[in-house]
Amino acid sequence: MKQVIIATKNAGKAREFQALLGKRGVEVKSLLDFPNCPDVEETGNTFAENAILKAEAMARYFNTTVIADDSGLSIDALGGRPGVYSARYAGEEKNDQKNIAKVLSELEGVPFAKRTARFHCALAVAAPGRRTAVVEGTCEGYIAEKPQGENGFGYDPIFYIPQKGKTMAQLSAEEKNQISHRAKALEKLDKQWDEIINGKE
Numbered sequence: 749m750k751q752v753i754i755a756t757k758n759a760g761k762a763r764e765f766q767a768l769l770g771k772r773g774v775e776v777k778s779l780l781d782f783p784n785c786p787d788v789e790e791t792g793n794t795f796a797e798n799a800i801l802k803a804e805a806m807a808r809y810f811n812t813t814v815i816a817d818d819s820g821l822s823i824d825a826l827g828g829r830p831g832v833y834s835a836r837y838a839g840e841e842k843n844d845q846k847n848i849a850k851v852l853s854e855l856e857g858v859p860f861a862k863r864t865a866r867f868h869c870a871l872a873v874a875a876p877g878r879r880t881a882v883v884e885g886t887c888e889g890y891i892a893e894k895p896q897g898e899n900g901f902g903y904d905p906i907f908y909i910p911q912k913g914k915t916m917a918q919l920s921a922e923e924k925n926q927i928s929h930r931a932k933a934l935e936k937l938d939k940q941w942d943e944i945i946n947g948k949e
């Protein structure tokens with residue numbers, strides 16, 4: 749089976765890539781399969797910049813094609829926060845529960861109609877000696893009043909999707925993978941897939 753390295757240490761993302769790429773006939777390795785690989789500092793101001801930083805560093809490290817995902821949640825009533833700080837919003841230890849609690853407390857008293865938000869996903873494809881490509885996807889929703897659902901990861905329990913009448917964490921993995929920011933971004937790589945895997949020009 750064809751293989752690609754996804755430069756992520758996030759188990760939730762790795763699981764989604766396994767499902768999304770598995771149905772495209774591609775086997776996924778994540779950085780969780782390489783425990784000694786270095787951390788990359790996310791110093792960019794945008795999802796795209798951070799995705800490029802991670803993908804290029806890991807393409808150099810592995811000397812092969814690597815895809816990195818930088819993603820997060822933008823909440824309109826908070827001026828776009830937590831944005832690129834989504835993973836570490838409530839502190840460097842990257843705690844999903846604390847991040848959710850911080851968002852909910854900042855939105856206290858904000859009515860549902862003003863709780864609009866979107867997930868962003870930027871994917872960078874980097875390979876030694878080649879120009880890095882970036883694609884992006886988004887998913888629109890509202891921040892719920894309280895967490896609901898057990899599936900997914902991160903902010904999924906408070907991300908309400910009106911078309912489904914459910915939070916992202918109440919959707920099955922298959923349902924999330926039909927509509928997510930990550931799925932939308934990956935679709936944009938579909939025409940380039942042979943090239944990504946085989947490294948052809």
Ligand SMILES: O=c1[nH]c(=O)c2ncn([C@@H]3O[C@H](COP(=O)(O)OP(=O)(O)OP(=O)(O)O)[C@@H](O)[C@H]3O)c2[nH]1
Nearest residue numbers: 756757758817818819820821834835901902903904
């Ligand atoms: O509810 C969610 N559903 C999603 O589908 C999703 N995608 C991203 N996120 C949040 O945004 C941060 C990304 O930060 P991030 O891109 O730096 O990833 P990370 O630091 O967790 O891992 P890595 O890929 O950098 O190794 C993550 O931690 C999550 O909190 C999501 N939350």
Ligand SMILES: [Mg+2]
Nearest residue numbers: 758790818835
């Ligand atoms: Mg990160």
